[in-house]
Amino acid sequence: MTDQAIPGRRRAATRRAALVSRFLSHRGAVAGLMVLTAIVLLVLLGPLVHTVDPQYLDYLDKNHGASWKHPLGTDNLGRDLLAQVLRGGRVSLAVGVTAMLLSIALGTIVGVLAGFFRWLDGPLMRLVDLFLALPLLPLLLVVILLFRDTLRAAFGPEIGIFILIVAVIGITSWMQTARIVRGEVLALREQEYVLAARSIGTRPRRIITRHILPNVLSPIMVSAALGVANAILLESALSFLGLGFPSDFPTWGRLLFDGVNFMTLTPGRVIWPGLAISLTVLSVNYIGDGLRDAMDPRAGGR
């Protein structure tokens, strides 16, 4: 057992190195990674440099454009926009990425299982139908009713709400990924190499991880990039139902929504949060592109 494992591990290591080098040769992916890292560093370290409290209302300085005191200006209550964008980014990035991962994971698992095992296809796809049909808003109101106070008591107001939001977004947005992945798997299942693997008695788990998953990576990567945008915006919609963070807690989606009516008065209020969301989504998209190219078994041919 052990003497077989060592060459296996070595092979895995060389494969990983090849993967990394392929990823790093992808210009878009490297750029995306750098931008995303920069955004993460900014929202983590930025508040240490720009020490203004994002919730402090500098009422006399309201609706201001950019100035030394407020580099991106202020909102209609005098809150510093830069501090809000920086602080809001922590939550938005955390919610966006975790909720996206949750929804991708759920979608991929359901999709692969439904596509690969025929007997699971019917029940799982009917489950997808059900989730797609649920009315989102009333569902969210029910979730607040049932879980807000329990989670708040168990984890405290902020962590409790974070868990709730991530779970809600993840659970209500995995269906599209599941349908797409299943569609691809249905086609892959009949491909010669999968049939061959199956005929020599390869276990389903190995077929899935070695042959199926790498080939459904592209739609999953697209779903991931779209999922981040979706999650960041959905989070702000939630706070409007009283489900999200308290109203004075800035997040990118919320800043954008609050700022929309002030578009002509203080354009910064929509430009900066909008830019932050778009940049994040773009960089996730390019990273996804790079990952897909790097992991594509047929890559390098073109």
Add this chain to the structure above:
Amino acid sequence: MGLKIFLGSAAALSMAATGALAERGSDGQLNLLYWQAASILNPYLSGGTKDLEASSMILDPLANYDEAGNMVPVLVTEIPTVENGGVSEDLRTITWKLRNDIVWSDGTPLTAADVKFSAEYCMHPEGGCNSAAKFTDVESVEALDDQTVKITFSVAKPFPYGPLVGAMSPVIQMAQFKDCMGAKAPECTEANFNPIGTGPFKVTEFKPNDVVVLEANENYRDPDKPAFATAVFKGGGDAASAARAVLETGEFDYAWNLQVEPEILAGMEAAGKGVVVSSFGPAVERLVMNLSNPDPALGDERSTVAHPHPFLTDQAVSRALSLAIDRQILVDAGYGSAGKVTCNVLPAPDMMVSTANDWCQTADVDEANRLLDEAGWVRGADGVREKDGVRLSILFQTSVNSVRQGTQALIKQMWQSIGVETELRSVDASVFFGSDPASPDTIQKFYADVEMYTNTFDGTDPEKYMANWQCDEVPSPANQWVGSNNPRFCNDEYDALVAEMGKTASLEKRAELAKRMNDVLVSEGAFIPLVHRGDVSAHAASIEGVRMNSWDSELWNIEDWTRVK
């Protein structure tokens, strides 16, 4: 001109005010934009103010309120009073005399039987009529002859003008609604969508929750009115974009209820296409203080009078909380011309306004801090005051609304300066103002320390409004949380004042009582009044005759509106 002289004095007066003498239908189409669309045109079954406003173009009450809060005869010759014999000496009956020239839009004459029917329609116990409270204590409604209606109350009514006055309870046609009584009321879709009325307009097409198309009623009592041949009552969208459609793009002539941040409205008004108008009724945006303990650990006894609040019952705390709030900032940030600083729960009519609480008009943080120091609330390590292990930490809830969230944030910071910690919560409006007994987030359940909303009353008489805060109105599990006394305020002296007002007819004495009740509520810390809230709407610069009204429908005088050419 002979017919003109025949008309009621009120109509003549309002014409003199607008000056323009247009012909009926000469001004083309009037475009109204309500960001909440009308769902039904029968006000007795409506789901909100928007429906009442739409139906006020079609249906008339016996009398309505003008912009100063005075009653104006509409379908009657005069307002009955004790002096003119219309109200009996014992205050138990009121007799209305109908005008004899009123015709329904289908050409048939209005009679006392229609008036009697309208009252019975709403008083039917299975009808689910939402104006039922207007008919409280009504014993009988009789048609003495074709033009005379007598309403008898079971108790003496110092203010007998509840039934059939104002946009909430207009007169509907008996011939049309006679098969729609009680449980059948909701089934009469045709009648509910196209009520025959005596008002200036009648419906030509109604798309529920979308748009009402109306045309001038050719049988309207004034042959020269309305000036507009047709009207469109479009719904949907949000307040800011409604304002934009009148003030910036000029696509619409009137937009209703524009509660958006004042700088946005000001920016739009600068385009010069329209005018923002506001008016004040008795509406007050206030903080309701929970005098019972909302601690979740209490389980079923949470927010019931059995457990007094740990610190809001301390009058030093509630006074300090009130003193720390700079109300002028709240007005400037959220209300602009549609708000005034107030320290009273009852801010209008003028004769009923107390001056005893004016200390709150200017914020005094030092005094607030001193009060708290004196009462033994000392700042802990994190800057939050505490006493005997009780921290001044407040859960502050309100409905989802950008102005309210702004106000919340401002108050949080103002309270921070006196060592009070605040957690903000916003609840979807349909949940917050709903009365689902299963929901934890309603204003009645009040599972928070402080909540903020606007309360007001219909018409000019505050008796019912002030009666909201008697002991037996406290919501509790025993009465399925049905009750209007949300602060859970209970004071024998106050209940005695309410009872006395029910027996007092003299207007001066009633005003005196109302002021005393207001002062008790404020000084005992049941409420922290914040802003006397006006209604704000906008009309195109070319529209004349708009008289903004907070006591009745904003469209109460739409027959007098004209377009300047």
Add this chain to the structure above:
Amino acid sequence: MLNYALRRLLFAVPTLLAISFIIFAILDLAPNDPTGSLPITIPADVRANIRHQLGLDQPMPVRYMKWCLQFFWHEPLALIEQWTGLSIGDSETRLRVTSWSTRSPVVDLIVERFPQTLWVIGMAYVIGVLIALPIGVISAYRQYSWFDQLGTFVSMVGFSVPTFFTGLLLIVIFSVQLQWLPSVYDTNHKVTDWASFWVQVRQMLMPVAVLALYNAAQISRYLRASMLDNLDQDYVRTARAKGLRERSVVAIHVLRNSLIPVVTVIALGFPQALGGAVITEQIFRINGIGQLLIQGIHSADIPLVQTITFLFAIMIVLFNLIADLLYGVLDPRVRYD
């Protein structure tokens, strides 16, 4: 294939019944309330009476069975009566599914809303798909060309900037500043001649643009990804080696095989677009099905929300079935048996 379709349709019935019950249970649990938007001056006991009048104090299973009876039995009968002009049984006293806020049959409301929803939202969707297909194909075929980079940029920004922002931006530019286009959609407008057709086009322009951008962004990304996968496949090399023209290699072989995930996205997106374009409908006041649904939710109009949501559930099940059948057409290797 036919066999499979029939079996799926048969299965759809219990599925939909289960879905309808779960939706009803959620709506019933939701804490919003039909008396929530009444003027605050209406006292609590009157509100309690209104709730009683609406039947809200009856047990949930009873109300669900009532809805089922009304929806599955009374509504079809009413429909037949309307078509044939006959009256079946005691049609006078038969209760149809009735909205709480308008007190009128829900189905009539939906029928009234359908034209503008289909016109604007449906049109936007079709345009979105038509834009997305060429963008996806060219982006993949010329991967990392300037066209691809631009397409990526526009579609990712298009997807990550919400419609409440793009809609308002368009209004500020084209309605307020330039005064070219109306900001409020007139649902009463009837197209009778060229002039009125032009008015209709103008009022549809902005909402259609906003929605088409959003939908095209999503679809083109999936198509591009799928195309990229297929362009490397052996059969493409084989086809090229056989001397087929490049255009037919791409159009026939690659595109056809790449459409599987895209078909899913398109099929799933359609019912969602019809009901989910609420924000766009609100911004431009199109007052279609989505706006009806959201107003119903805000006023806790359970019969209305239940009926609309259920009709969407039917559409979702149907469109998913169509997508599955299309898989088989696009790729004969996909078999259902």
